[in-house]
Amino acid sequence: MANIKVIVAGPRGRMGFEAVKLVHNTEHFDLVAVIDRKHDGGNLSDVEGFQGIDAPIFSDIKECFSKVEADVLVDLTTPEVGMYHTETALQYGIRPVVGTTGFTKEDLAKLDALTKEKGLGCIIAPNFAIGAILMMKFSQMAAKYFKDVEIIEMHHDQKLDAPSGTAAKTADLISSVREAKVQGHPSEKETIPGARGADVEGMRIHSVRLPGLVAHQQVLFGSAGELLTVRHDSFNRGSFMSGVKLSVETIMNLDVLVYGLENIIE
Ligand SMILES: NC(=O)C1=CN([C@@H]2O[C@H](COP(=O)(O)OP(=O)(O)OC[C@H]3O[C@@H](n4cnc5c(N)ncnc54)[C@H](O)[C@@H]3O)[C@@H](O)[C@H]2O)C=CC1
Numbered sequence: 001m002a003n004i005k006v007i008v009a010g011p012r013g014r015m016g017f018e019a020v021k022l023v024h025n026t027e028h029f030d031l032v033a034v035i036d037r038k039h040d041g042g043n044l045s046d047v048e049g050f051q052g053i054d055a056p057i058f059s060d061i062k063e064c065f066s067k068v069e070a071d072v073l074v075d076l077t078t079p080e081v082g083m084y085h086t087e088t089a090l091q092y093g094i095r096p097v098v099g100t101t102g103f104t105k106e107d108l109a110k111l112d113a114l115t116k117e118k119g120l121g122c123i124i125a126p127n128f129a130i131g132a133i134l135m136m137k138f139s140q141m142a143a144k145y146f147k148d149v150e151i152i153e154m155h156h157d158q159k160l161d162a163p164s165g166t167a168a169k170t171a172d173l174i175s176s177v178r179e180a181k182v183q184g185h186p187s188e189k190e191t192i193p194g195a196r197g198a199d200v201e202g203m204r205i206h207s208v209r210l211p212g213l214v215a216h217q218q219v220l221f222g223s224a225g226e227l228l229t230v231r232h233d234s235f236n237r238g239s240f241m242s243g244v245k246l247s248v249e250t251i252m253n254l255d256v257l258v259y260g261l262e263n264i265i266e
């Protein structure tokens with residue numbers, strides 16, 4: 001079988017850097033281009049940290065897709081550009097694997113329609129780490145029995161979006177098995193706005209941002225006389241790479257939108 005031709009958007013970012021190395025080091029993947037805001041027209045091998053990794057650099061995604069033959073776009077950029085890149089890839093017949101977070105429900109609905117129209121797969125993965133996917137699934141299982149839930153997500157202080165994509169996805173999975181419930185005291189009042197966190201159907205999400213952290217989440221389930229805590233920690237960005245690899249391989253056989261890797265892991 002032919003190698004899978006991959007474009008990475010956001011190569012100089014924390015995640016993009018790891019993804020470029022993964023694609024470069026995987027025998028059946030070819031890194032055919034990168035999309036970067038800087039170094040337009042240059043080659044990645046001339047950029048500090050990427051010596052020996054040959055790939056043309058484009059700043060304009062449409063120019064890149066017009067000039068370079070590719071199967072998959074791996075997007076690891078920002079909430080502002082992630083949606084534009086994803087839609088553009090589908091328009092050009094390229095399958096998007098999207099790690100970028102911050103997509104709204106409206107964005108997902110739009111992408112669902114576009115993948116159907118184009119007959120192309122698209123993976124939106126709020127978290128590529130296998131442990132995080134299990135943490136979300138275990139939380140969904142627990143929510144059948146515990147209706148009172150608080151999600152605490154903790155990330156490095158350079159993160160742009162809050163709550164994290166993982167926390168939003170966790171709330172989404174829990175909502176699918178739990179009826180909306182107002183938690184806490186019915187008369188509770190915040191004396192400092194935001195003290196009780198974001199409200200998703202009565203569930204609370206708290207976002208912690210601190211230097212030194214990578215990506216961590218705990219989901220707390222309380223009931224009379226007991227507390228269940230489901231927790232996951234990513235200590236480095238290598239933890240996400242097996243999920244990126246699986247996504248690039250799997251998307252070649254998909255023709256629908258997949259939101260969350262729990263839908264493709266066996
Ligand atoms: N799904 C997952 O498992 C994970 C997802 N993420 C998400 O991935 C995204 C990136 O995270 P980090 O690498 O930590 O951020 P980062 O800030 O280190 O990297 C983002 C990169 O995108 C680049 N960029 C911005 N606009 C661009 C454009 N128009 N064209 C090309 N490149 C552009 C920036 O120059 C930067 O290098 C975030 O949305 C984050 O939430 C992060 C870790 C794991």
Ligand SMILES: O=C(O)C1=N[C@H](C(=O)O)C[C@H](O)C1
Binds near residue numbers: 128155156160214
């Ligand atoms: O920005 C990050 O770092 C991460 N973002 C993703 C999210 O928003 O959930 C995945 C992981 O938590 C790391």
